Every structure is written in C-alpha cells, then in structure tokens.
C-alpha cells in the first residue's frame with residue numbers, strides 16, 4: 001500500500017533497540033491526501049493507497065533506518081509518499097511504516113531531472129553553479145552532443161558516415177564559433193563512434209536483442225524525469241564521451257543509470273542491469289594505456305543503489321522546495337580536486353554565500369545581494385510552477401487537460417512515414433478541432449493516450465490543421481498531444497540575472513540600481529518631422545549612452561519609431577540587436593526596419609536568428625542558417641550589423657557569444673526583469689520600448705517577476721523616458737476613454753483623418769445599413785446574461801447577431817474581432833459565430849488591430865472582482881478597433897465597478 005500526504009508537524013528522529021540491534025526511526029505526522037487517484041498503481045505498487053478514516057485525520061508514518069535521512073529533510077507542509085508501506089494498529093489507531101520494499105519520496109510532484117541528480121552527487125554546490133551559469137558553448141559539450149546524436153542515428157539504423165556528415169553539418173554555426181574545422185571534428189566523432197558500432201555489433205548477435213534510442217521518461221512515483229540515451233532489452237544504456245580504464249563504471253555514472261532504471265520500472269520494466277559505454281576507450285592506444293579498455297561496462301543494480309538515488313533526489317527536492325542554497329558541505333566532495341573550485345569561490349565571495357571551497361573577492365553591494373536573493377526566489381517559484389505543470393500530466397484526466405487547452409485528445413492516428421536519418425513523420429486527424437495552447441513548431445509530448453505511462457515521445461509539431469503532422473524519433477501511434485512543460489525559460493532567466501549582476505558592467509549596474517542617472521549625448525539632427533514625440537524618442541535612443549525608454553500607447557507608431565532609430569544607429573556605424581518578447585513582434589519590427597534600411601546597408605548584413613518554425617515566412621530569407629560550413633556560418637553572423645532575435649533566443653549559447661553597441665527591445669513591458677537582461681546583457685547601451693499600461697509579463701507565479709524592468713526604470717529614471725502621444729489607429733470617440741483612464745488624457749489622434757475615421761470609409765460599407773444603436777463608433781449592448789461564471793451563452797448568441805448586422809452593412813468577417821475574458825467564453829462564442837471571425841482572449845489580441853471589435857464581458861449578477869483580472873487588459877481590449885467598438889455585457893453588473901461604470905458612461909454617451 002502507498003501512503004501519501006502532507007507532513008502535519010515536526011518529525012521525530014531517534015534510535016531504538018530492536019531484535020536486530022540498534023535502529024534509527026523517524027516518526028512523521030502525516031495528513032493523508034484524500035485524492036482518490038492516489039491509489040492508482042504507482043510502480044512497484046501492489047495497489048491501494050491509505051485512505052485513512054475520512055482521509056483527513058493525521059496519522060503517523062514511521063520511516064526506518066536509512067530513510068530517516070530523508071525524514072530529516074521534511075518540514076511541515078511538505079508532501080510525502082511512502083510506497084509499499086505496511087499498516088499497523090497502535091492504540092486503536094491505524095499507522096504506517098516503511099517495509100524493506102518501501103521507497104520514501106519527498107515532494108513527489110517536484111520532478112528532479114536525472115542530470116541534476118548526477119551533478120548533485122558530484123557536489124551540490126556544482127549543481128547550484130550549473131543552474132546559475134548554464135551550459136557554456138565549448139567544444140567538449142558540442143562534441144558530446146554530436147556523439148550522442150550519432151549514437152541515436154546508429155540505433156535507428158542510419159549509416160555511420162552519413163550520420164557523421166549530417167550531424168557535423170547541422171552544427172556548422174556552433175563549430176565555427178568555436179573555431180573547429182569539420183574534418184577534425186568528424187575524425188574525432190568517428191573515433192568515438194567505433195566503440196558504439198562495436199557494441200551494437202555484439203548486441204545484434206543475440207536474437208532477443210531489442211533496443212531503442214533516446215527516450216523521455218517521467219516518473220510520478222519517484223518524482224524524476226530524464227532522457228535515457230538508449231534502452232536495450234528494457235535496461236538503460238548511458239553513453240559517456242570520456243574514457244574509463246577501471247573495471248567498474250564511475251559512481252556518478254552508475255547513479256545516473258540507476259535513475260533511468262527507476263524511471264523504466266515505472267513504465268513496467270524490472271531493471272537490474274545498467275550499461276555505461278565509454279566511447280573514448282576504444283580510441284586509446286593499448287601500448288600506452290593500462291587498465292580495462294573495454295568501452296561497455298555493465299553493472300548490477302542493487303536495491304541499495306536505487307534507494308540511495310531516491311534519497312539524493314529527496315535532498316534536491318527538499319532544498320528546492322525550501323528555496324535553500326547548497327554550501328557543498330552536504331557532500332564529501334574534495335574541493336581541491338574540483339575543476340570548478342575557482343568559480344565556486346568567486347561566486348561565493350560575490351554573493352557572500354557560505355561555501356566549502358571558501359570565498360574570494362568582495363561581495364556585491366547589499367542592495368544587489370538583496371536583489372539577487374529576491375529574484376532567485378522569484379525565478380525558483382516560477383520553476384516550481386513549471387513542475388506543477390508536469391504533475392498535471394497525471395493529476396488531470398485527458399478531458400480536463402483538453403478543457404484547460406493543455407492537450408489535444410481523441411486524435412485519430414492516420415499513418416507513420418520514415419524520414420531520412422531514422423526519424424518518423426506521424427500524421428493524425430484532429431477530430432475535435434478544439435482550442436489549445438499548442439502551436440506549429442512547438443515541442444510536445446506525443447502519446448498513445450497516456451503521456452506518462454503509455455508510450456510517449458517528445459515530438460515537434462510541423463503542421464496543425466484538421467490534419468496534424470508531427471516528427472519524432474520513434475513511431476508512436478499518436479492519439480494525444482500534450483503541452484510539454486519546459487524549464488528552458490526559467491533556466492535562461494536565472495542565467496541572465498546571474499550574468500547581469502555577476503558579470504555586468506559597473507556603470508550598467510549603477511543605472512539599474514538608481515545610483516547614477518542615465519547620460520545623453522546632444523544630437524542635433526531631426527529624424528522625424530511630423531511627430532515631435534517620435535522625433536524626441538529617436539533622439540534619445542540615438543543619444544543615450546546608458547539607456548532610453550520609449551513609452552508607446554496603442555497605435556502611436558512604436559514600430560515606426562524603432563525602425564527609424566535603428567536606421568540612425570546603423571548609419572552611425574553601430575552594431576544593433578533588435579529584440580522582443582515574441583517572434584511576431586521581432587518580425588514586425590524587422591519588417592519596418594528593412595524598409596528603412598533599403599539604401600543604407602546590404603540586405604545580407606541583417607540577420608534574423610531563430611528557428612524556422614518561429615519565424616514568419618517572409619522573413620525567412622534573413623534567417624541565419626545554422627547548418628553549413630563553420631567558417632561561412634560564423635562569417636554571416638559576425639558580418640551582420642543588425643541581428644534580430646527574441647529575448648529568449650538572446651539567452652542561447654550562440655547569441656551569448658555576440659556583442660552589440662546597442663540593444664533595442666520592443667514589447668519591453670511584457671518582459672520580466674531577467675527576461676529583459678537576456679537581451680541588454682549583450683550590449684553597451686539599450687533602448688526599451690513598451691507600454692506598461694498594457695499587458696504585464698506573462699508568468700505563472702505571483703512575485704517580483706510580474707513587474708517589468710521597463711516599468712521600474714520609467715519610475716526610476718523618468719528623464720530617460722519619452723511618451724509617444726499621437727495615435728494612428730482609433731477614431732477620436734474610441735480613444736477617448738483609454739486616453740483619460742490610462743494616459744492622463746494625453747493620447748490624441750495623430751491626424752484629423754484618424755480622428756474622423758468611421759466604417760463609411762471602407763469600400764462597400766455603409767453605416768446607414770446598421771441598426772441605429774450601432775451607428776456610433778462606440779456602442780453598448782445590454783444583455784442580461786445567463787448567470788454562469790465563465791461563459792455566457794446569451795452574450796454569445798447576441799454577438800452572433802451583431803456580426804450578422806455588420807456583415808449586412810457590408811463588412812468582411814475578417815475585419816471583425818471578438819474579445820472575451822475567459823477561454824471558456826471564447827469557445828462558447830466560437831460555436832455561435834462563423835470560423836473566419838477572429839475570437840480570442842485579450843492576450844492574443846495584444847499588438848494587433850481590427851476595423852471592428854466586439855468585447856464580451858461575460859459579467860452578470862454581482863460582479864466579483866474585475867472580469868479582465870487587471871484593468872490593463874481592458875485597456876488592450878478597448879484600443880484594438882480602428883472604426884467601431886461594441887461592448888456587450890450586463891449593465892447592472894458592470895456598473896458595480898467604478899472603472900466599468902465610467903466605461904459605461906462613455907459608451908452610452
């Protein structure tokens with residue numbers, strides 16, 4: 001039986017005398033979880049989870065012997081799982097205790113990666129340093145990746161030479177940045193691959209041999225996830241590109257293989273053997289080396305090792321849950337033999353952290369230490385939220401995930417087709433056509449219906465229509481796609497924050513922490529002659545020696561201003577980074593910029609860095625191809641005077657090697673502080689462009705990440721900012737409310753034409769054909785709703801009628817957009833209106849505009865809290881239309897909120 005619950009009090013650890021001698025035990029007060037799904041057969045399970053009495057009383061779980069080590073980590077409020085526990089009656093109460101088959105798992109829904117466990121066993125401090133600084137671009141790492149890729153190819157049956165050729169070609173850019181030549185790299189890969197081929201040959205001799213390449217594995221029982229290099233006859237095989245002349249695999253390698261064994265057990269295996277393949281061994285010269293030169297080393301995995309691995313994992317989970325920082329004393333690693341000793345001491349010194357290796361250097365000023373601490377916690381909160389997303393893979397049913405837009409389910413598998421290189425193209429029919437967060441180009445979990453226990457693969461979405469096309473390493477008969485919760489974003493935020501504080505230039509930090517005022521050079525030139533504020537913005541951007549902040553309300557020509565500013569910078573010979581939170585914004589800005597640069601520089605000096613699927617088709621010609629001849633690839637990037645990439649890509653290994661005179665970041669109000677740092681870390685000076693009255697950064701946790709650096713700097717250094725005040729989008733009547741409510745009444749139409757625009761300007765459209773109530777550019781339609789919370793079918797039906805009225809007046813459906821506060825209402829409206837009308841949440845509409853916008857408030861009865869959560873969302877919704885805005889909602893409910901009440905007054909005028 002498995003016992004799972006929340007630690008309900010202090011844990012008591014003590015020694016007792018038993019018939020076997022002295023034993024350690026820990027008594028854990030536990031409030032069992034009442035989740036019925038708890039009992040569903042975790043690995044090694046023999047069914048049933050404790051559902052004590054009413055499931056809420058506190059019971060006691062006794063953890064014996066080595067498990068007391070994990071007990072010491074427990075704090076009240078932490079989750080605990082004990083597998084194969086036994087039930088005991090004690091003074092009329094049912095209690096539980098570990099048995100010889102038990103595993104004790106601390107915070108099981110925190111999924112620790114196998115790599116983390118491996119780093120941790122070397123030294124917990126090393127684990128921490130890796131988190132802070134990320135994996136740098138260096139040759140051993142790239143070579144390791146290449147050997148692993150070739151290994152996968154060989155397992156999938158690809159020809160060795162063909163694989164080496166293709167894989168080295170694919171990494172052209174990285175190899176070029178490292179100054180490596182293809183011939184030398186290929187030779188080295190070939191040497192390593194000999195070991196692999198030899199081993200595979202042996203494997204093929206046995207009839208029952210079965211193996212598969214890289215497999216993504218998740219264990220809900222042990223709280224571990226990872227990608228095994230290969231699985232052979234159900235057992236893990238790990239590839240190491242180093243040498244090992246001992247008979248036995250290295251301990252940390254065994255730990256890693258043991259993690260995979262646990263993962264495989266959860267998938268129904270029973271694993272007691274692990275194989276380590278040291279590929280360098282076969283390249284060694286027998287005459288010079290002594291020892292065991294066989295590359296493949298098998299070892300037997302005892303229960304003791306598996307349990308030890310779970311205890312290690314528990315240490316990480318407990319530390320991360322508590323938000324602690326390891327000191328290195330947790331392990332008996334020898335600092336004097338550690339390659340990272342210097343880095344470790346420097347980081348400890350700068351951050352004033354306790355460390356086994358000791359500290360060197362002076363610590364950061366207090367305010368920077370405080371900042372580091374605050375943001376470290378915030379980013380780790382965010383990481384825990386990502387982990388919660390993983391847990392939802394098994395906590396939610398398929399239907400719940402689909403309703404949550406996290407999965408596409410009930411797909412009808414159509415066919416599989418082998419691709420070059422042994423990969424597969426899989427096709428499925430989307431029967432539901434439902435909404436989801438999934439997009440083309442995304443990495444997803446493709447499964448046969450169960451992403452955790454069934455057969456599942458990490459796959460890429462190539463096409464997403466009625467027919468879905470994905471590519472994957474193995475041919476899963478896909479019937480379900482799940483959002484893959486990636487930690488990449490959080491990883492990069494942490495590294496960007498670390499780089500900004502520990503590697504950042506002093507002057508930059510003076511500015512960021514308000515210890516100095518941004519400075520500006522005097523610029524005499526006029527850049528834009530018909531819009532003073534835009535001209536001032538460009539002047540500031542060009543003249544800033546530290547930073548400039550451009551505040552651009554809706555439709556005020558932000559993109560145009562950015563393009564003009566970059567042209568001026570390019571003309572001055574500067575190397576410019578153009579970045580933004582989304583690919584869409586990067587492409588928009590780049591499009592405007594290309595127009596400006598037409599006669600200024602050659603097209604090939606503008607480069608777009610990003611993946612093929614992320615970049616708009618018409619920007620494809622500018623995309624930096626990563627594959628190819630190393631020298632040539634590097635030359636293309638180094639030669640580029642303008643590089644455009646998302647802030648996330650700015651945190652990639654390739655971009656981190658680049659340096660710029662200036663970084664210009666659009667959509668800056670939607671970026672977290674560390675997210676912004678990822679881009680500005682790469683440049684001498686920076687310009688942020690955004691609007692903090694529109695959507696804030698998208699984060700899962702509620703903490704310091706919700707305020708953008710843009711917003712903080714606008715407050716800190718108002719003199720570095722300029723607000724664009726003329727908008728080129730909305731009819732005067734439409735913009736009035738937003739201007740008063742959000743921009744101190746400063747927003748004005750840029751020209752009389754803009755102020756006076758109405759639907760009559762559109763060809764074939766006449767307002768006379770609209771009902772009188774819709775003839776004004778702003779109208780309100782009072783609908784007494786159906787009183788449900790997140791949907792309102794009465795509103796949806798009314799909206800369908802409104803759209804018909806606009807069509808009757810001559811509008812195209814594609815000129816109408818509908819905005820609703822909740823996804824459920826978006827779905828509800830979608831069932832009422834034709835497909836070609838865009839219906840979505842505010843978040844999806846930010847940055848775009850439409851001739852007509854209909855807003856569904858989905859508010860009835862007494863309004864509980866702002867419907868759009870945050871008034872900034874209302875601002876975005878109300879500023880999307882150019883010529884007509886229709887608000888649909890329950891007037892009585894809306895009037896109960898002061899902002900909505902003012903909105904009603906304006907709309908009904």
Ligand SMILES: Nc1ncnc2c1ncn2[C@@H]1O[C@H](COP(=O)(O)OP(=O)(O)OP(=O)(O)O)[C@@H](O)[C@H]1O
Pocket residue numbers: 528530531534552553554555556557558559560561728847848
């Ligand atoms: N100084 C200007 N003179 C003439 N037209 C301008 C000027 N500035 C901007 N525009 C025009 O106004 C429109 C909106 O500009 P732009 O796309 O740059 O707005 P934006 O502020 O980026 O919009 P959003 O708020 O959606 O991000 C464009 O058609 C652009 O050409």
